[in-house]
Amino acid sequence: MTLPARPLPVTVIGGYLGSGKTTLINRLLAQKGDRRLAVLVNDFGSLNIDAALIDTVSEKTITLTNGCVCCIVGDDLGAALGELSEASSVLDHVLLEASGVADGVRLGSQARTWPGFLLGQVITLVDVSRTRQLVCDKFVGRHVSRQLVAADLLLLTKTDLLSETDLGAFTTWLSDFSEIPAMDAQQLDVAWLLSADTGLPKTPTDIYELQLHPQLQSVTYTSLSPIPRSDFERWLRDISGLVVRAKGFVRFAESPGQRHLLQLVDDRISVTLQPEVGLATDSALVVIARYSGAIPDPFLPVRPPVLDD
Amino acid sequence: MINIFTARKIITMNPSWPEATAVAVRDGQILEVGSLEDFEPWLAVDDHQIIDDFADQVIMPGLIDPHLHPLMAAVLLPMQFITALEWRFPWETVPETRGADQYQQALREAHATAVTDEPFFTWGYHAHWHGQMSRDLLDEIFGDRPAVVWQRSFHEVYLNSAMLQHLGIDAAEIRGKHQIDVDRGHFFENGLSYAISKLNPIIMSQDWIDGGLQRLKQLVHFGGQTTVGDMAVGLFDVELEWQAALRNLEQPDTPFRVLCVPHAARLAAMHGDHEKGLAAAQALIERNTDRLQFTNKVKFFTDGAFFSQLALLQEPGYIDGHLGEWLMPPELYEAATRIYWNAGFEIHVHCTGDLGVELAIDTLEKLQWERPRFDHGYTIEHFGFSTPEQVRRIKALGARVSANVYYLHELSQAYGEKGVGVERAHQAARIGACDQAGVCWTLHSDFPMAPALPLHSAWVACTRQNCAGQVVAPAERVSLESALRAITIDAATVLGLENVTGSIRSGKRADFAVLDSDPHEVGGAGLKDIKVLATVYEGEIYPVDGAAVP
Numbered sequence: 001m002t003l004p005a006r007p008l009p010v011t012v013i014g015g016y017l018g019s020g021k022t023t024l025i026n027r028l029l030a031q032k033g034d035r036r037l038a039v040l041v042n043d044f045g046s047l048n049i050d051a052a053l054i055d056t057v058s059e060k061t062i063t064l065t066n067g068c069v070c071c072i073v074g075d076d077l078g079a080a081l082g083e084l085s086e087a088s089s090v091l092d093h094v095l096l097e098a099s100g101v102a103d104g105v106r107l108g109s110q111a112r113t114w115p116g117f118l119l120g121q122v123i124t125l126v127d128v129s130r131t132r133q134l135v136c137d138k139f140v141g142r143h144v145s146r147q148l149v150a151a152d153l154l155l156l157t158k159t160d161l162l163s164e165t166d167l168g169a170f171t172t173w174l175s176d177f178s179e180i181p182a183m184d185a186q187q188l189d190v191a192w193l194l195s196a197d198t199g200l201p202k203t204p205t206d207i208y209e210l211q212l213h214p215q216l217q218s219v220t221y222t223s224l225s226p227i228p229r230s231d232f233e234r235w236l237r238d239i240s241g242l243v244v245r246a247k248g249f250v251r252f253a254e255s256p257g258q259r260h261l262l263q264l265v266d267d268r269i270s271v272t273l274q275p276e277v278g279l280a281t282d283s284a285l286v287v288i289a290r291y292s293g294a295i296p297d298p299f300l301p302v303r304p305p306v307l308d309d
Numbered sequence: 310m311i312n313i314f315t316a317r318k319i320i321t322m323n324p325s326w327p328e329a330t331a332v333a334v335r336d337g338q339i340l341e342v343g344s345l346e347d348f349e350p351w352l353a354v355d356d357h358q359i360i361d362d363f364a365d366q367v368i369m370p371g372l373i374d375p376h377l378h379p380l381m382a383a384v385l386l387p388m389q390f391i392t393a394l395e396w397r398f399p400w401e402t403v404p405e406t407r408g409a410d411q412y413q414q415a416l417r418e419a420h421a422t423a424v425t426d427e428p429f430f431t432w433g434y435h436a437h438w439h440g441q442m443s444r445d446l447l448d449e450i451f452g453d454r455p456a457v458v459w460q461r462s463f464h465e466v467y468l469n470s471a472m473l474q475h476l477g478i479d480a481a482e483i484r485g486k487h488q489i490d491v492d493r494g495h496f497f498e499n500g501l502s503y504a505i506s507k508l509n510p511i512i513m514s515q516d517w518i519d520g521g522l523q524r525l526k527q528l529v530h531f532g533g534q535t536t537v538g539d540m541a542v543g544l545f546d547v548e549l550e551w552q553a554a555l556r557n558l559e560q561p562d563t564p565f566r567v568l569c570v571p572h573a574a575r576l577a578a579m580h581g582d583h584e585k586g587l588a589a590a591q592a593l594i595e596r597n598t599d600r601l602q603f604t605n606k607v608k609f610f611t612d613g614a615f616f617s618q619l620a621l622l623q624e625p626g627y628i629d630g631h632l633g634e635w636l637m638p639p640e641l642y643e644a645a646t647r648i649y650w651n652a653g654f655e656i657h658v659h660c661t662g663d664l665g666v667e668l669a670i671d672t673l674e675k676l677q678w679e680r681p682r683f684d685h686g687y688t689i690e691h692f693g694f695s696t697p698e699q700v701r702r703i704k705a706l707g708a709r710v711s712a713n714v715y716y717l718h719e720l721s722q723a724y725g726e727k728g729v730g731v732e733r734a735h736q737a738a739r740i741g742a743c744d745q746a747g748v749c750w751t752l753h754s755d756f757p758m759a760p761a762l763p764l765h766s767a768w769v770a771c772t773r774q775n776c777a778g779q780v781v782a783p784a785e786r787v788s789l790e791s792a793l794r795a796i797t798i799d800a801a802t803v804l805g806l807e808n809v810t811g812s813i814r815s816g817k818r819a820d821f822a823v824l825d826s827d828p829h830e831v832g833g834a835g836l837k838d839i840k841v842l843a844t845v846y847e848g849e850i851y852p853v854d855g856a857a858v859p
Contacts, residue, residue, distance in 0.1 A: 017641070077502070112486075114486075114503060142632055146632065237484075241489060
């Protein structure tokens with residue numbers, strides 16, 4: 001497999017049945033400008049593709065003359081991404097339609113597992129006429145609730161079905177229910193959504209993971225002595241895959257007077273030099289992991305082996 | 310020519326005519342069961358021979374496993390089993406291996422005794438029993454030989470350096486990826502799908518699949534089974550599975566038939582929607598051969614897997630607060646099953662958690678309200694977690710239950726400690742209540758999820774003994790007679806084959822299991838130690854040779 005020059009962003013479009021996922025995808029396809037999209041959908045049935053644009057059609061893939069490709073993803077996302085990665089050098093962005101009861105964050109984490117892809121935004125479409133009933137539904141209530149609190153952006157749909165008063169009541173209810181920013185889908189700027197950096201904070205999903213996965217544990221490590229940079233890098237390798245998020249400051253033995261900021265979100269790690277603030281001389285890291293017992297203390301000179309889960 | 314089989318005892322599983330000592334068979338059909346003297350009127354009109362090979366044995370109807378997955382089994386069976394619990398196969402008895410040292414020793418022995426340097430695959434590893442696993446450890450044991458350790462739940466694999474190289478996986482390309490720890494060779498959950506995409510050319514090759522299906526054939530026979538259900542044709546690919554089944558199972562040396570139940574969601578995906586999927590399911594029936602038979606049955610799925618704790622639970626859910634998964638949105642389940650219900654199909658639905666069961670029951674209630682059907686064969690498959698109240702509704706709505714009791718055997722202790730707590734874990738597979746309510750219920754293995762040994766399953770049903778030796782929810786134990794029905798006549802009913810097999814009576818196919826001891830003498834607690842000496846499929850004798858090696 002040839003790797004693309006840069007990872008492709010994957011935007012997950014989630015929301016319960018009938019919330020307008022296909023409508024949004026059709027709109028993105030129509031207003032995409034010169035961006036080349038790959039669209040992974042559950043089925044082709046409702047995709048509104050201009051027949052004149054269709055280049056080739058196979059059982060699972062429709063290739064368009066405008067540089068886009070639509071694929072049926074079914075329940076083998078990995079296979080679809082594997083095929084896409086072959087063509088990724090001619091693509092700019094991937095849209096992934098989640099099934100009505102899927103957890104967009106879980107789906108997104110699967111997409112970013114695949115070499116050559118990174119997670120863009122997780123969007124949940126919210127049918128304002130139905131969502132309050134759905135969160136109480138015996139079968140899907142908890143799944144719909146999760147979609148509302150585990151996303152980067154909520155897009156409200158079918159707002160014309162409610163009176164202004166009812167819509168106001170709904171948005172008040174929603175802002176109590178979820179801290180995720182919400183906006184009317186009709187006001188969505190397509191170019192902004194498909195841009196490389198939307199500027200949306202990624203933290204809500206981290207908070208969500210802690211809330212909904214009580215087995216996630218947070219642990220803090222501190223040290224008054226600097227640590228050899230090679231030891232620290234080995235520690236980062238040891239914990240790869242085990243840590244959901246880590247953040248903090250660290251001092252290296254090679255340059256004890258300088259402070260570095262570590263930021264780790266899943267597979268993305270950055271260590272950057274920070275301007276000195278005050279006279280702090282310590283290192284401190286906060287690590288969020290599924291099993292904090294499996295995370296060795298980076299500042300202990302002799303570390304125990306990484307435990308299995 | 311009439312063949313007369315004599316036996317110390319024939320357990321007919323026909324309650325009106327329960328015991329006999331001889332059975333007369335012509336052209337694979339049972340003419341009469343009773344005593345040799347009774348058969349005079351038949352013998353006056355046709356030649357006969359007496360087959361007394363089993364004169365000192367006990368004959369039962371051929372046993373039935375109504376739910377297993379041949380192709381999934383075919384992928385797994387070529388691998389070396391090293392497992393915490395014993396697995397009995399005709400080619401070997403895989404002993405219990407518990408403890409890290411013992412596990413590593415087993416790996417070393419498997420490597421040392423290998424005759425080739427072909428890639429090594431093992432299945433059954435679990436950190437709970439077998440300690441840590443890593444690429445370094447596998448490198449140390451296997452050196453340059455590619456090796457794969459597949460975890461018991463199927464959700465994780467470990468690869469050694471030679472295997473990474475063999476598969477062309479570039480460590481730098483995937484280092485730090487979510488749920489892949491390439492330094493430890495560990496691919497789990499989402500990362501597993503990447504590893505499988507690389508392993509597919511090996512484990513989905515025709516040689517591999519055919520080797521696996523040949524083993525499946527032996528183990529189904531070894532368990533005394535003359536009928537099995539393939540409870541999700543299309544799980545991988547309908548055509549690939551059909552060709553593999555024709556090559557390996559529709560053969561004269563196959564001593565069993567396979568009732569094939571297609572996977573509705575796969576048919577809908579292949580053909581566009583569930584209406585077209587229904588037409589495809591009806592068309593499959595035209596393919597039927599002697600041993601491979603489609604019928605008006607279809608398979609659906611509600612919630613996720615029991616082994617990976619993705620079963621959906623009603624309140625209070627899992628102790629750690631995680632949610633299970635819907636495999637199909639509930640609204641779509643209702644819409645799709647309505648199409649099959651109105652076409653007269655019998656719906657089999659995988660439900661592992663009590664919320665999955667609830668959806669299956671609520672949907673059946675709606676369908677019954679719209680278009681009442683009697684004796685409709687709607688069957689809840691697996692039946693992991695449930696409530697007593699659901700059992701009453703299952704009875705009231707005329708549904709059936711096909712239960713996997715291995716859940717309670719292997720997992721009741723573990724899920725009591727880590728998962729759902731003792732009360733719910735111990736009541737997994739609530740078949741005692743089904744039996745008392747008069748629900749038609751059966752037992753299955755879901756092989757390769759559990760051993761395809763109906764007498765072992767019946768033993769678990771009678772004793773509710775788990776692998777730690779605890780008796781769990783003893784009030785849910787069933788009688789010997791009910792357990793025997795569950796692996797014979799009631800299994801046949803659940804597959805819609807009750808007029809073909811499942812009991813020994815005039816007119817049915819001559820499908821027998823020949824046992825070395827009498828279930829009535831050894832009782833429920835002794836069922837697991839009964840040996841199957843031979844089976845008879847459609848009148849032909851197939852001896853079980855414990856020494857056979859594929």
